[in-house]
Amino acid sequence: MTGVLIVGSGPTGLTLACDLARRGAEVRIVDKSPEFPRSSRAKGPNPRSLEVLEDLGVVGEVLAAGCAPLLMRKYRDGTAIADSDPNESRRPTPAAPYDRGRLLPQWKLEEILRTRLAGYGVHVELGTEIVSYEQDGDRVLAKAAAGSRIEADYLVGCDGGHSSVRKLMGVSFDGTTHDTQLMVTGDVALEGPPDGGAQLTRDRWHQWFDEDGAVMLCPIPGTDTLWWFQAGPESDADGTPAPPSRESFQRLFDRHARIPGIRLTDAALLSTYRVNVRMADRFRDGRIFLAGDAAHVHPIAGGLGMNTGIQDAFNLGWKLGAVLTGQAGEDLLRTYEEERLPVAAWTLDTSSAGLAAVMEAIKKPGGGLDAGLTEETNALGLGYRWSSLSRRGTVASTTLQAGDRAPDAxxxxxxxxxxxxxxxxxxxxxxxxxxxxxxxxxxxxxxxxxxxxxxxxxxxxxxxxxxxxxxxxxxxxxxxxxxxxxxxxxxxxxxxxxxxxxxxxxxxxxxxx
CATH class of the missing domain: 3.40.30.10 (Glutaredoxin)
Incomplete structure (x- = not known):
């Protein structure tokens, strides 16, 4: 029998697996995909996640593989009108060494975490879909689609917004889906004049916002030719949003960027993103837990999605480890939902406000995605002052309270x-x-x-x-x-x-x- 069965091998599941494995816990991590997904939508860890990754021993690899956030170049009617740096006023401090996030494709972060996990002798088991489970007071018995059974002390669903584990739990996923707020995304390469001559350089995140739509191109770190492509979708003749394709990406680029001779090639990982604002009404059912997008989904404004999942996992990992080793009783696990559910609610509110700020900003020349980034989205101010674990001691701090993030020095x-x-x-x-x-x-x-x-x-x-x-x-x-x-x-x-x-x-x- 294993200690913890983790379903889903994205950043949330891998963070949890690494944290448990280094504690000596028996852990298995499975994913229904036959091969490792090459997802690029998440654009990298924020400052608080960098602190988590430092604790896990991989921040050096993350910093080397990624790059600092790029200046955002804004265009109107095909003309560059402004460069902005959302991090311009930020500096590292002795208490907070990471003043900004790191631009890094999600697939690369997953590679780094998988390598770390392999160092503990744990490997992701691909092609394993959990289709049912039973639990009692002592164990969970999960059944895979192929018929095999996995017995574990606990099961954690880290399997994304369409989580099978959440559905098996019967947990409601309340909220809204905004079908009018759509985005098409993908990875593309460019051919033609070298990166569009002097205009389309790889040291900028290019953003074209016009009255009739938008296109964004951001160079993917660690590659010489690939770019993240994001845009408002085309519509078919009946007004239905057209599915993403290389051809539609090309038409959108030509309409907004207006750079002759640039051809988009090698379009991959095409998807349509709908704005969802949803949260599970509970993150635990007995020996079953939810983390990351399986527990909460929200607008991408502020870049909080992947990061909130990483921080969910970091909160849950030490608690599961303490219970498995007998250092704490089962009551400790109750505090996972107590602490993380309010943070998830804050994330939904903050990212929704960020999206509203972006949608308002792009109506004006010079407005862009930076309108959704604030000091709050660094997540360095998040803590658990309300938690039952935050004890009132016999000494008072002049700067902090129990539950606050612990500063560096x-x-x-x-x-x-x-x-x-x-x-x-x-x-x-x-x-x-x-x-x-x-x-x-x-x-x-x-x-x-x-x-x-x-x-x-x-x-x-x-x-x-x-x-x-x-x-x-x-x-x-x-x-x-x-x-x-x-x-x-x-x-x-x-x-x-x-x-x-x-x-x-x-x-x-x-x-x-």
């Missing part, structure tokens, strides 16, 4: 004299206990003895007790700590507790510790 390892960021200390399947000041030393020692392997302890500015030196005060500033105190960080890098320097019992009483 540059420190120095006093034993070696080498730099060590807090994110490097957090990385891995463990809680992290920061003990600020010499007064926290005794509590750190006792927690380390009573929760070995579960909590990793770090003295900060502890004098003769070693640990980390907060040379420039960035850690104290980020965590709002004055004097001596304990700060417990959850495995998904959210603050669990602020406590007095000698309050080890508060730390040891946190679920999962």
């Amino acid at each position: 540059p420190c120095t390892d006093t034993a070696t004299g080498t730099p060590l960021r807090l994110f490097e200390a957090f990385a891995g399947p463990h809680f992290t206990l920061l003990g600020f000041g010499e007064g926290a030393a005794a509590a750190l020692k006792e927690v380390a003895e009573q929760a070995p392997g579960t909590v990793r302890t770090y003295p900060v500015d502890a004098g003769p007790h070693g640990g980390l030196s907060d040379d420039d005060g960035h850690a104290r500033a980020a965590y709002g700590i004055e004097g001596d105190a304990l700060v417990l960080i959850r495995p998904d890098n959210h603050v669990a507790l602020f406590a007095a320097a000698d309050d080890k019992d508060a730390v040891l009483g946190c679920p999962g510790v």
Whole structure:
């Protein structure tokens, strides 16, 4: 019997599988597709997802394979009228090292995550469609279309907006589908004058917005000739939106870009995107869970879709791992829905507002997709202050509350004299206990003895007790700590507790510790 059966091998399922596998959990991940899908619609991880990917140990590969977000070049009536940089005012800080997302095709991110997963000896099982399941108090028994059966402690549906797992659960998927808000998408190559002469360069995301429609072309990182193509669809004679095709893409491009001699070729991954705003009314039924698009779908404005799924998985992974290893009871799993359902609702509202802002902006020359991007869409401000896991401690921070995202900070390892960021200390399947000041030393020692392997302890500015030196005060500033105190960080890098320097019992009483 396996610990967790994951259905769906997109970014959500792969993130969950990697997180569970590194915890030593028995995990299987299946996908009904006979081969790995080459989906390009999602354009890359946002800053919060980059933090998750750093914790999983793959952010170096992600940064190398992708590129920084490109300037957006806006056109009207075929003429370039403005370049804009939605990230112009953003800079990395000691607390938030990723000030912007990374442009990266979804298929490449999936390749990186599959390679990481293979390092744990786990491989995606293709051509395996789950058609039914039974569950009782101890297990789930899933049946595949080919007749095989898979027995697991838990099953997680990460199988997209048309989720079979969600349908088998009987969970409602309430919301709306906007059939009048359509987009055709695909990957294309270009032939003709080299990238349209001086105009169609690969260092810009080109966006033509006219009164009668729109076309967008964005170069796909890691390729020399491929572009993401997005446009409002053509309509047939009866007003019905025409299905996407290379020929229709060419006509749309010629109408709006007006660049002679450019021919679109090798059109692939053609699809029609309808704006859906839907959310499951619950993310759990006993031993069955939903994550990612299986649990919520929303407009693409703000780029929150894939990223919200990655962050769902990061929240669920440590909780399943803690229960499977006996570090926590089943009650911990209740907090997945408690924490992530409100975030999903926020995502639907934020992306819908972003879409409305984009639709209004493109009515005016110079308006474009950047209207849907805000500081909120970085997802660095999302937390779980309302959660039952966010404990009111015996010390107050001047900047944060329990449940907030845990900030980064540059420190120095006093034993070696080498730099060590807090994110490097957090990385891995463990809680992290920061003990600020010499007064926290005794509590750190006792927690380390009573929760070995579960909590990793770090003295900060502890004098003769070693640990980390907060040379420039960035850690104290980020965590709002004055004097001596304990700060417990959850495995998904959210603050669990602020406590007095000698309050080890508060730390040891946190679920999962």
